[in-house]
Amino acid sequence: MRLLLLSNSTNAGEGYLAWPEPHIRAFLGEGPKRIFFVPFAGLRASWDEYAQRVRERFSAMGHALQAAQETRTPLTLAAEAEVLVVGGGNSFQLMKELHETGLAPLIRERVRAGIPYVGWSAGSNVACPTIRTTNDMPVVETPSLSAMGLVPFQINPHFTDAHPPGHAGETRTERLLEFLEANPAATVVGLPEGTALRREEERLSLIGSKPARLFRKGLAPRDLWPDEDLSFLLDS
Amino acid sequence: MRLLLLSNSTNAGEGYLAWPEPHIRAFLGEGPKRIFFVPFAGLRASWDEYAQRVRERFSAMGHALQAAQETRTPLTLAAEAEVLVVGGGNSFQLMKELHETGLAPLIRERVRAGIPYVGWSAGSNVACPTIRTTNDMPVVETPSLSAMGLVPFQINPHFTDAHPPGHAGETRTERLLEFLEANPAATVVGLPEGTALRREEERLSLIGSKPARLFRKGLAPRDLWPDEDLSFLLDS
Numbered sequence: 001m002r003l004l005l006l007s008n009s010t011n012a013g014e015g016y017l018a019w020p021e022p023h024i025r026a027f028l029g030e031g032p033k034r035i036f037f038v039p040f041a042g043l044r045a046s047w048d049e050y051a052q053r054v055r056e057r058f059s060a061m062g063h064a065l066q067a068a069q070e071t072r073t074p075l076t077l078a079a080e081a082e083v084l085v086v087g088g089g090n091s092f093q094l095m096k097e098l099h100e101t102g103l104a105p106l107i108r109e110r111v112r113a114g115i116p117y118v119g120w121s122a123g124s125n126v127a128c129p130t131i132r133t134t135n136d137m138p139v140v141e142t143p144s145l146s147a148m149g150l151v152p153f154q155i156n157p158h159f160t161d162a163h164p165p166g167h168a169g170e171t172r173t174e175r176l177l178e179f180l181e182a183n184p185a186a187t188v189v190g191l192p193e194g195t196a197l198r199r200e201e202e203r204l205s206l207i208g209s210k211p212a213r214l215f216r217k218g219l220a221p222r223d224l225w226p227d228e229d230l231s232f233l234l235d236s
Numbered sequence: 237m238r239l240l241l242l243s244n245s246t247n248a249g250e251g252y253l254a255w256p257e258p259h260i261r262a263f264l265g266e267g268p269k270r271i272f273f274v275p276f277a278g279l280r281a282s283w284d285e286y287a288q289r290v291r292e293r294f295s296a297m298g299h300a301l302q303a304a305q306e307t308r309t310p311l312t313l314a315a316e317a318e319v320l321v322v323g324g325g326n327s328f329q330l331m332k333e334l335h336e337t338g339l340a341p342l343i344r345e346r347v348r349a350g351i352p353y354v355g356w357s358a359g360s361n362v363a364c365p366t367i368r369t370t371n372d373m374p375v376v377e378t379p380s381l382s383a384m385g386l387v388p389f390q391i392n393p394h395f396t397d398a399h400p401p402g403h404a405g406e407t408r409t410e411r412l413l414e415f416l417e418a419n420p421a422a423t424v425v426g427l428p429e430g431t432a433l434r435r436e437e438e439r440l441s442l443i444g445s446k447p448a449r450l451f452r453k454g455l456a457p458r459d460l461w462p463d464e465d466l467s468f469l470l471d472s
Contacts, residue, residue, distance in 0.1 A: 138370065139415040164398030175372070179346055
């Protein structure tokens with residue numbers, strides 16, 4: 001399997017999809033690719049607007065992109081595409097649509113067969129076994145929290161230790177420790193903004209200049225570094 | 237209906253259930269009451285530990301408290317209690333247990349019949365039509381996001397505008413605007429820490445020294461103040 005799972009599309013104060021661009025270029029390689037894009041996580045802009053924004057960025061990298069809502073036969077389009085890209089937004093809305101359209105099993109099957117997958121934020125959440133480590137609000141009912149399971153561990157995108165001073169609500173780390181109480185066999189990777197995980201078959205590595213944070217029940221959270229071989233996470 | 241819906245149990249740096257104590261005392265009135273407590277939202281401490289902590293605080297106010305897990309017949313205990321109290325923690329875990337134990341319909345029925353209800357954080361989320369405006373991570377599957385509907389609007393507890401500098405993830409307000417895109421007929425009250433809503437039959441008011449924030453689709457968010465009559469929200 002070939003995966004590029006980004007924490008986020010855009011760092012604060014930077015251009016849209018700017019920080020990931022060199023990593024997406026390196027991941028997709030030379031030559032124009034036909035990309036199938038899933039904008040279902042988008043809620044505050046229309047899917048057409050969302051797709052247009054993403055198309056502009058991928059066009060600049062030399063690729064042609066069609067979005068799921070631009071065709072009456074998204075399953076056919078997805079089945080014929082050379083790359084599958086799933087954008088961020090709300091993970092519940094995204095998973096609901098992936099279930100209802102039948103795209104979830106198709107994407108899983110194609111990625112398992114070797115088609116490259118790029119996701120950011122919610123698009124990284126749905127590559128995990130479940131969306132139980134999303135930061136998103138459950139604004140719609142999804143038939144199940146189960147997701148596509150392209151990796152055997154959970155990702156928490158936009159991971160941060162920052163917490164507003166004087167705020168008593170749970171920190172991100174506290175929320176992930178709650179997740180481990182309820183899911184004691186699970187592994188979670190907290191992926192800070194500006195980082196990504198790249199899977200090349202049975203090899204996994206961290207991209208970016210910051211460490212990610214590994215959470216397992218009963219073990220102290222520890223940092224994972226970009227020069228570290230993270231392939232052991234594929235056995236989790 | 238008589239409801240006291242608190243944003244949070246405890247302000248940063250203060251004692252457990254300290255800020256709400258005068259409001260709980262005023263709400264419950266004179267004379268010892270038999271309280272039924274629901275600790276199901278707790279994940280990082282045991283339900284027994286959680287109940288003990290809450291019992292100490294309510295004992296100090298002169299009331300006797302029994303928790304749902306302390307009896308083999310929680311439905312009977314809840315049916316006979318004089319006050320129903322639902323504590324905070326994880327809203328998904330709480331709603332799952334409320335559904336599975338059958339306590340959700342019983343609590344709703346008793347509160348509609350006039351039994352006072354006190355909830356904080358997740359305990360306020362489940363008093364709303366759904367838990368779709370929780371801040372909690374979906375760490376377990378709940379059969380449905382539907383909740384007890386003791387008020388016709390949604391509460392966002394621990395509401396804050398604060399956002400870590402340099403963090404690109406969604407602000408709380410952005411998440412609530414996403415909720416309204418997906419649920420355009422809904423009304424949301426963002427309830428900052430240290431505030432609560434008190435319902436006395438068809439009258440609703442805000443408690444605390446800070447404004448709450450009202451969100452409706454197509455309208456600019458606006459502040460709600462403690463001296464304001466908020467009863468119009470009961471028609472929403």
